Amino acid sequence: MRKLIVIAIILLVGAITACSDDNATPSDRFSNYINHWNEKEFDKMYAMLSKSAKENYPTEQFVDRYKKIYQDLNVSDLKIEAETLSDKESEKAMKDGKVSIPFSVSMKTTAGPISFDYEANLIKQEDKDKENWYVDWDTGFIFPEMKDSGELRIDSTTPARGEIRDRNDMPLAMNDTIYEIGIVPENLGEDAEQNKKKIAQLLGLSIESIDEKLNASWVEPNLFVPIAKITKEDEALWNELVAINGITRQETTGRIYPGGAATGALVGYIGQVTAEELKKQKENNYSAQDTIGKRGLEKLYEKQLRGIKGSTVKVINDGEETILTEKEAKDGENVKLTIDINVQEKIYNTLGGDKSTTSVIDAKTGETLGLVSSPSFDPNEILYGSTANIWKKLEEDKENPLLNRFSSTYAPGSVIKPITGAIGMKNGTIDPKEGLKISGLTWSNGEGWGDYEVTRVSESNGPVDLHDAIVRSDNIYFAMQAVDMGAKAYVEGLKAFGLGTDFPFEYPITASSISTSEKLDDEVLLANTSYGQGEVEMSSLHLATAYTAFLNDGNMLKPTLLTSEEKAQVWKDKLITPKQADIIKEALRDVVVDGTAKRSAKNAKFPVSGKTGTAELKLTSDSDGQENGWFVGYPTDDEDIIVSIMIEETKGNSGLSTEKAVEILHKMKE
Structure with missing residues (x-):
């Protein structure tokens, strides 16, 4: 139941x-x-x-x-x-x-x-x-x-990519006519395999990659099959290619970089969007056929440069088109820089392939006129050369042309000494007229230092004051002053000059650092930092920026990269008094007249002021290390531009940076 x-x-x-x-x-x-x-x-x-x-x-x-x-x-x-x-x-x-x-x-x-x-x-x-x-x-x-049976069709219109231009409207990245090289299969002739081999050699391609394109499902014997792109300037290459049966070309539009390697690290380049980039850009309407900024300004300003795609959504039914919605393409915006391509090229050519970084700024407006990393790469070769071969060559190059040195930081060496002097005058621990009694070539502050000693290049004939210490680049003077000043006051002073904080610049520049901990608790580290050793690191652009304080009555300017930015913005004000700035300037002039830059700047055609520096990079105190040479300087009379240059591995030729800086100033004043 x-x-x-x-x-x-x-x-x-x-x-x-x-x-x-x-x-x-x-x-x-x-x-x-x-x-x-x-x-x-x-x-x-x-x-x-x-x-x-x-x-x-x-x-x-x-x-x-x-x-x-x-x-x-x-x-x-x-x-x-x-x-x-x-x-x-x-x-x-x-x-x-x-x-x-x-x-x-x-x-x-x-x-x-x-x-x-x-x-x-x-x-x-x-x-x-x-x-x-x-x-x-x-x-x-x-x-x-x-x-x-209506069929939906989505047509896209690609906008023109915005151009990157210098302060005088000269193109640094532009859209121009290029040649698309292709093969018409039926014209390869009886020696097709031999002809493909010649084509592959000239274009730096593999025969397999050419065959892959020729064997695509859409290919017909009489159709143009694109295999590579070259610039209009590659006429010599084209003349060799056109002599081969089957080769022809079509004009199209491509990205051109007129500055070549001189602007490579700064401007960067574009390339085919990757699957990973498509995922990241999911909301921005990219397709697998699109290009995207890969490096440098091309990547930094991708959103402005790219523009907005145009689209038409329509239905085709019995030959009749009905538009459902459409949006016009909007071309990308141009980006105008404060950079001067002429300055950029003069710097790059002057460096002659030396491993170095150079920054040039307008001392009165803060506008960046030149940012160079050397050696560098030519973006045109990456876009239109044999990509695999080019990358292999660049990656295996011991000079590391892919490293962006102007965005990196380095031990500043003695070019930090005017900053140390300014900090001491500001907080009252350095009296510029007071001389310190220093004997011998070495100094230690007692038992707490162990066997470590600060060394200087030459002995002094009497008490050393701030002027003498800058002119003769006396490490011991600055080490003594920093120890007397104390870590707290010195760190505060360095931070006032922008160290240990983000650098306010459109292009990502590594922040200058005081130490790995941003502190100077160890007295030896404090002493070493005062003359640019220890763990302190600065970029060449930050050093050029710091020196604007000496030419603007103690106010340090904010560096700018875009012409749309306000000029002569003050980043750090009243770092020192106008009188104290004059004291530093007098010393910087005498560095060239009768100091460490006297010999290397002897060919200067006009008065130059500045500070030399040598930063030694070594693993232990008793070992030899790589030496990087620095010079930060400006025309004495005009005080209008500041050049900050660092050249790696200058051991045995510490004046090379000064020589190059003077040559750059000459070329800029021509």
């Missing part, structure tokens, strides 16, 4: 369930369908289609098509709303077993908003012994114009 009761209960529950399906209204059922649609749950939508709809549109024609179209259009803010049937309409529908429900669709796409009204036909059908309402779907649900 109990068993019969249980069976009866199960049957009753099943009947209730079936009854609940039978009692579902068309509005309820379509509302459920719309919920899935709003969430782009296309599989669940497909499960609610009528039998005839499923027969006409297999899963892939529904689910996959919806997914592809919505993905291609980058559909967002999808909203579907339907009218609710009245009680009378619902009763009639239940009786007739069919009903039409009007609905509206709105969405945002890459080409603009799209909205439409349509009508859904629902029919009552039995499925697995249950009756329910099913959507009698057709392609008009996607877009009404697609009903009756």
Whole structure:
């Protein structure tokens, strides 16, 4: 008896369930369908289609098509709303077993908003012994114009990439005519394999890569098959190529870098977007065929330079085109720099491939006139050369041309001494007229230093004051003053000059650091830091910027890179008084007249002021290390430009940086 009761209960529950399906209204059922649609749950939508709809549109024609179209259009803010049937309409529908429900669709796409009204036909059908309402779907649900075999097409218009220009509107990165080199297969002739071998050698390609392009599914014997791009300047290469059967060319537009290697590290280059970049740029409407800034300013200003794609969404039906929405392409914005290409090229040529970094700024406005890393790379070769061979050559080059030296920091050596002197005068621990009694070439501050001693190049004939210490580059003087000043005061002074904080510049420049901990708790480290050794590091641009304080009555300017930025902004004000700035300037002039730069600046055609520096990089105190040579200086009379230069590995020729700096100043003043 109990068993019969249980069976009866199960049957009753099943009947209730079936009854609940039978009692579902068309509005309820379509509302459920719309919920899935709003969430782009296309599989669940497909499960609610009528039998005839499923027969006409297999899963892939529904689910996959919806997914592809919505993905291609980058559909967002999808909203579907339907009218609710009245009680009378619902009763009639239940009786007739069919009903039409009007609905509206709105969405945002890459080409603009799209909205439409349509009508859904629902029919009552039995499925697995249950009756329910099913959507009698057709392609008009996607877009009404697609009903009756209409095909959706999305056309994109690529905007012109913005150009990067210097202060005088000279192009640093521009769009210009280039040549696309291609092969017409039927013209390769009887010696096709030999001809392909010649082509591969000239273009630095593999025969396999050429064959891969020639064997593409779309290729016909008489069609132009692109295999490489070259610049218009490569006429010599073209003359060799055109002599080979099958080779031809077409004009197209490409990115050109007129400054070549002189601006390579600064400007960078563009390249084909990668799968990883596509993921990161998912919201920015990139496709696999697009290019993107890979390095330098091309990468930094990608958003401004790229522009906005134009798109047209249309349906073609029986030869008739219906535009659903469209958006015009917007060309990228030009970026205008304070950089002067002439200055940039003069610096690069003067360096002659030396491993170095040079920054030149306008001492009165803070505008950056030149930023050079040497040696460097030519972006044109990366774009239009044999990419694999070029990269192999660059990566294996011991001179490391891919390293951006102007954005890096280095031990500043003695060029930090004027800054140390300024800090001491500011906090009152250095009296510029007071001389320190220093004997011999070495100094130690007692037992706490162990065997360590600070050394200087030459002995003094009497007490050493600030002027003498800068002119003769006396390490011991500055070490003594820093120890007397104390770590707290000296660190505060260095921070006032911008060390230990982000460098305020459009282009990412590594922040200058006081030490690995940004503290100077160890007295030996404090002493070494005072003359540019220890762990202190600065960029060449930061040093040039710091010296603006000496030429602007104690105010350090903010360096700028864009012409749109305000000129002569003060980054750090009142670092020293105008009188104290004059004291530093007098010493910097005498460095060249009768100090450490006298010999190396002897060929100067006009008065030059500045400070030399040698930073020794070594692992232990008793070992020999690499020496980097520095010079930071300016024309004495005009005080209009500051050159900051560091050359690596100048051991045996410490004056090379000064010589190069003077030569750069000469060329700029010509």
